[in-house]
Every structure is written in C-alpha cells, then in structure tokens.
Amino acid sequence: MTTIRDVAKHANVSAATVSRVLNKKGYVSKEAEEAVLTAIKELNFRPNAVARTLYNKSSRMIGLIVPDITNPFFPELARAVEDVALTYGYTVVLCNADGNVEKEHNYIEALKQKYVDGIILTTNQLSFSDEEEVGVPMVALDRIIGSKIPTVVSSNEEGGAAAARHLIENGCRFLAHLRGPKGLATAEDRLSGFRKVVEQSGVANVIVEADFHFEKSEQVTAKLLEHHPTIDGIFASSDVSAAGAIKAATAMGKKVPDDLQVIGFDGIPFGEMLVPSLTTIAQPIYKMGAMAARLLIKLIENKPLERFYYELPTELIKRQTTRRKEENNE
Template sequence: MTTIRDVAKHAKVSVATVSRVLNKKGYVSKEAEQAVLTSIKELKYRPNSVARTLYHKTSGMIGLVMPDITNPFFPELARAIEDVALTYGYTVVLCNTDEEVKKEKKYLEALKQKYVDGIILTTSSLSLHDYHQLDIPIVALDRVIDENIPSVVSNNKEGARSATDHLIGNGCEFIAHIRGPVGLAPSDDRFLGFKEVVEERGTANIVIEADFQIDRAETVTRELLKKHPTIDGIFASSDVTAAGVMKAAHSVGKRIPEDLKVVGFDGVPIGTMLVPSLTTVAQSIYEMGALSTRLLIKQIEKIPLDSYYYELPTNLVVRETTNQTEESHD
C-alpha cells in the first residue's frame, strides 16, 4: 500500500510538502506541486480519509437524523438532501431514531465523534441545550427548534385550512380530524388549521389522536366510525394516516367518496396508488429537503444566511376520495 512517504520519495520532496499539496494549505512551488501530483497519479496513491478527518476535524459528511424512515414522507426528503449534498461534494449519513430519545442522543454523539460537518434534524426529541451543546451547524427540517437554528417548514396550518374548507365545500356536515401526536409542531399546526375552519363555519366535528402509523390510524378510525356513523368527512394529518382511514372505512362498509370523503396531508406517491386515489395537501417535499441542505452548507462554509426561517406553501391536490374531477387548487 502506497504511503505519503512513498509519494515524497518519488517526487523528491519532503513529506510536509506532500501534505501541503494534499490539504491545499501553505506555500508550495509550482514545480513541487506538479511533481507531487504526478507521483500521486503514477503511484495510485489514495490519501487516508480517516487520518485527514482526524487532522482537519472535518469529514465532508452531513448527518441526517430522521424519526421514521418507513414513513414515505422522509425518504422523499432524504432523496433531495442527498442530491444537493452530492453536488456540493458532501456525502449523507442517515440515522433513523424511531422517535426514541436515547437513540437520537446516541446518533448525535456518534455523528459528532465522526466529525460530520453539519446535521439536518427532522426530529426534535431532545432539549435545546442538547442541540446547542453539539457545537455543529444544524438545520431543523419540518419543525422549529429555536430561532437561532435555521428552520425549513411547510405552511401546515394554511394547508389544513384548505383541506377542511374543501370537505365542507363538498357537502360534509360532520367532519373528523385524525390528528398526529400532540406536541409535534406539524400535527399541532394542522389541528389548529382544522379547528379554525370548523369553528368559523359552525361545522360539527370531532378530533381524535393517532400517530402517523397506518395500523394505528385504521384502529382508531374504525372505532370512531362505529361510534359516530354520521361522520361524512375525514381530514387525516398525513397520507399514511389517510390510508389507514380508508382501510377502516372499507371494513365498516363505508363507500369513499359516496358515504365518506377523505383528505390526507403530505402529497407522497402513496396517494396515487390508493383506490380511490387520495385527495391531499401536498407539501413541497423536494424543495424543503434541497433548501435545508443549501442552508446547512452555507453555515458549514461560513456564508451568512439571508433568513433563519423558511415557510414553504402547500397545495391542495384534488383526487377521487372527494369525488371531484378538477385536478388541483393552489
């Protein structure tokens, strides 16, 4: 295996000169630089990335911390983050926490020890002190952690308002909201948007909590429809939740959209695979991931940010679960 000493001997320069060429730091004459580069090529020398990481305390890696990779919303984000990171010369390390505090802490500590250059967080289970203590550039994606940590989110509240307005506009008189976990900012904002509209319009409503898992959503919706058979519209807090809602409706003999109209939230591909196809509030998922990556790289490279808060619009995509022929509304 070729070493840096072999390169120095072949190029007839010192090891320090080879190091300066590799690290692009310090003065090296043009002749010496060319000799080193020629020797590296001829000897097929590959720098020890681990040693370079330890020396520079950087790695060219970005940590991506996610709560649940099985939820199709998060792989969509990950794809955008990876695409943009690669164009800037960074690689992405994915960490799936399963929404467990201990697991998130363990991953963050491991990422810090590996000298990742920055972290994109789509979780927020730890305290603000824990995140600041990392002393690494951070971007919060799909949530707000602190005003001093850049955040990229969707306009969840306005998206929920459009979903609820759509159900009422299509004749729904008793609407249920299968909301996401209490205390999770996106699900809280969607709940608030729903409540604002039903209260403004005087529409009968009921709210029940579920997580973003299809089985849990199916279970709570089945119980809800048995207890309240006159529910004729459901706004689900995610597309995965909506899939569970549709399974529950089928199991109790409710036809969609004739007996029950359903709207989801996210705009992931699963919506077009369901039968009937799902009306949903689509987030700008790829744009969210891409923007968060650019913000992180700017921090890593010490480039000032124009803003620490970015809120992207949502779009109501109308499909068969609300029995409309039109394609979408902005």
C-alpha cells in the first residue's frame, strides 16, 4: 500500500509537505504542490480517511437523529438530507433513537467522538438553548429545540386548522382529534389550529392522545367510537395515526368516508396506497429535509444564515377518506 512517505519520496519533498497539500493547511510552494499532486496521481495514492479525520478534527460526515425509523415520514426526510449532503461532499450517519432520551444523548456523544461536522435533530426529547451545549453545529428539523438553533418546520397550526375546516365543510358535526405526543411543539401546534376552528364553529369535539403510532391509534379509535358512536370526522396528527384509525373504524363496520371521514397529516407516499386513499395535510417533506441540510452545511462552513427559523406551508390533499362537497348536497 502506498504511504505518504512514498509520495514524499517520489515528489522529492518532505512527508509534512505532502500532509499540508492533502489537508490544505499551511504554506506550500506552487512547485512543491504540483510535484505532490503528480506523485499522488502516478502512485494512485488514496489518503487514509481516518488519519485525515484525526488531523483535521473533521470527517465530512453529518449525523441525523430520528425518533422512529419505522414511521415513513422520517425516511422521506432522511432521503432529502442525504441527497443534499452528498452534493456538498458530506455523508450522512442515520441514528434511530426510538423516542428514548438516553439513547439520544448517547448518539450525540458517539457522533461527536467520531468528529461529525454537524447534527440534524428530528427528535423531541432534548432541548438546548444553543449549539454550544452540544459542541457541534446543529439544526432542528420538524422540531423546535432552542431559539438559537436553526429550525425548519411546516405550518403546523394552519395545517391543523385546515383539517378541521375541511371536515366541517364536508358536513361533519362531531369531530375527534387524535393528537400527537404532549410537549412536542409541532403536535401542540396542530392541536391549537384544530381547537381554534372547532371552537369558532361550535362543532362538538373530543381530543385524545395517540402519539404517531399505528397500533395505539387503532386502539384509541376503537375505544373512542365505542363511547362516541356519533363521531363522523377524525383528524389524526399523522398519516400513520390516520391509517390506524381507518383500520379500527372498518373493523367496527363503519364505512369511510360514508359514515366516518378521516384526514391525516404529513403527506407521506403510502397515503395514496391505502384503500380508500388518504386525505391529508401534506408537509413539503423533501424541501424541509433539503433546507435543513443546506442550513447545517452553512453553519459547518462558517457561512452566514439569513435567519434561524423557517416555516414552510402545508397543503390540503383531498382524496377518498373525505367526501366532496357536492356529495354532501345530494
């Protein structure tokens, strides 16, 4: 295997000069640099990535910590982060925290020990006032962690309001909201938007916690419909939760959307695969992930940010789990 010393000998320079050329640090004359680059090419030399990382305290790697890799929303985000990172010469290390605060802490420490250049955090267990507490540049994605940490989210409150309005406009008179985890800012915002609309309209409603889990949403919905059989509209705080609600309703003999209209939140592709296909409040998932990656790379490369908080618009996607207005007038 070719070493730095072999390159140095071939170029008739010192090993230190080769190191400075490889790491782009320190002064090297133009003639010496050209000799080193020629030697590298002729010897087909490949620098040791581990050694370069230790020297530079930089790995060209980004850590991405997600709370639940089984939720299709997060792989969609990860895909966007990876696409942008690769464009800028960074690789992505994906960490699944399972919503466990200790696991999240352990991952952050492990990533720092590997000299990752920055971290994108999409989990909700940790809170930091600024990135100095973490020790590396950080961006919050689909979560709000601290006021001094760059953040990318969607318009969750307006999305929750749009979901409630759509159900009411489609004739629903008793709404249920399967809310996300308590204390999670994005879930709280969706709840807030829902509440504002139902309070203004005076429509009967009930709110239950279902997190973003399929099984829990199925169980909660079954109990909910058993105690409140006249519920005719459900707003679930995620598409996965909506799928659980539809399964429970179908098992109880309710037809969607004839007896019960359901709307989700996220806009993940599997919503179109359901039968009936899922009406949802779609987040711009790919755009959110791509923006978070670009913001983090700017931080890593000490480039200025225009602002620290980005809220991207959501969109109502009407499919088959809610009725059309003309159907309500028949």
